Amino acid sequence: MQLQLISFVLIILHCMDYTGCQQHSSSRHRQHKQLSGVTSGCQQGGCLTCSDYNGCLSCKPRFFMHLERIGMKQIGVCMTSCPPGFFGTRLPERNTCTKCRSECDSCFNKNFCTRCRAGFYLHLGKCLENCPDGLIRSDTQRECVPQCPAECESCVNSETCTRCRPGLYQLSGRCHHVCPEDYEPSDKLMECVPQVHCEVGEWSEWSPCSKAGRTCGFKRGQETRTRQVLQYPSPFGKPCPDISEIKECLVKRRKCPGGRRKNDRRERRNRNNRKDKENQEGRRERKRDREREQEERDTGEREDSDNRNKTEHRHRRGHYTEPLSPEGSLVQ
Structure with missing residues (x-):
């Protein structure tokens, strides 16, 4: 019975005449149905026809047929997308899941890998054990990556940096300690930006x-x-x-309009200032005169006081002499 199922699948995959294939497939399907109990009322959502022993025999549109191996037995499963390690192939008669190459973990088609198994490194859709010159192996990405220059943290290739190490400034894929002429460093962008001149x-x-x-x-x-x-x-x-x-x-020297009135006002201010100064000098002079007069009066008063004191002193000692008249005689 298993041989009949395999022959049935091969006939469908390799049939070139679509109309003849449908007729031949239909006859083989009826024959297989009679032999293995094929039914169209399958429990699995993606199955169009199925067998109790072999699972899905055909899938609904847009589903992929995937054969799962259980020991020596293969079970047909209808899936919306193929599992890892397989890629989908759409054909007029059915959509199938095909296994990737042995070194591929996932692939786009038979000749283009998208991720490699452990020990292999992806480069241009191929899984390689050793990377080409200028590239190094990345165990985390399982890819061949560029060997960046020493000043780069990440790069596109050995000559083009995408990010520089701390303290360096990027310009056109290169990293610089000092920006070239007509450029200046931007600490915010960590790039060399064009200078702007006034x-x-x-x-x-x-x-x-x-x-x-x-x-x-x-x-x-x-x-x-x-x-x-x-x-x-x-x-x-x-x-x-x-x-x-x-x-x-x-300029040719000229008087401003209205200059005479300004000069008159200026002369009046000057005259008034002179008068004020004269008045101030007069007041100061009169004050000095009063001070001198007061000083002379004070001096005379001191002399009179001294004379009186001397006279009183002689009287007390008995040496009083009568004052003389202006003519020199004694006063009677």
Whole structure:
């Protein structure tokens, strides 16, 4: 009975004439049904027809037929996708699961592996025991990976880094301790980024000649002009040049409009200031005179007091002499 099932499967897989295959398969199916008790009311959801002894014989559309070995016996199972180690093949008559190559853990088709078994390393869809030159084996990925330069943490190949070691800056797949000319380091990105230089606009026209905010009443003054910053520089870019300039200028000396009134006011202020100064000097002089007079009075009072004290002293000693008259005679 098992030989009949195997012949039935081979006929379906190798039939080239689809119409003839359907007729031949139908006749073989009826023959097998009579021999092994095939039924269409299968319990498994993906089975279209099945056998109590061999499991699924055919699957519903979009399901894959997978033969599971149990000892010497093979059981047909209908699956939505093939298990690991197998790849799916869709044919007009049925979809089947085919085993990958022995070194493949999983594969896309017979000639293209997607993951290798232990001891093999994936490279371009092939599972190899030794990697080509320039590549090294990665036991965690089971792949042949590039041998990165010493300054790289990860790379695409031996010349192109995708991430640099700490303290280095990446630029165009290379790692740099110091960024090349016209580039500067970015500690945030850990990359060499282009420098940005300052850009300024055109100079404005020179301002009118002025002095202390005035444009008249002087001979020598200054003119100024300015320009705007269009692009401020990056930290290492070229700084901005001067955005303002000043130069000396000469004008034909002329009086400002309303200058006479200003001069009159200035003269009045000067006269008033002089009067105030004179008044202050007069007050100070009078004060000094009063101080001198007071000092003289104080001196005279001290002398009179001294004379009186001397007279009283002589009286007490008995040496009093009568005062003389202005003519020199005694006072009667």
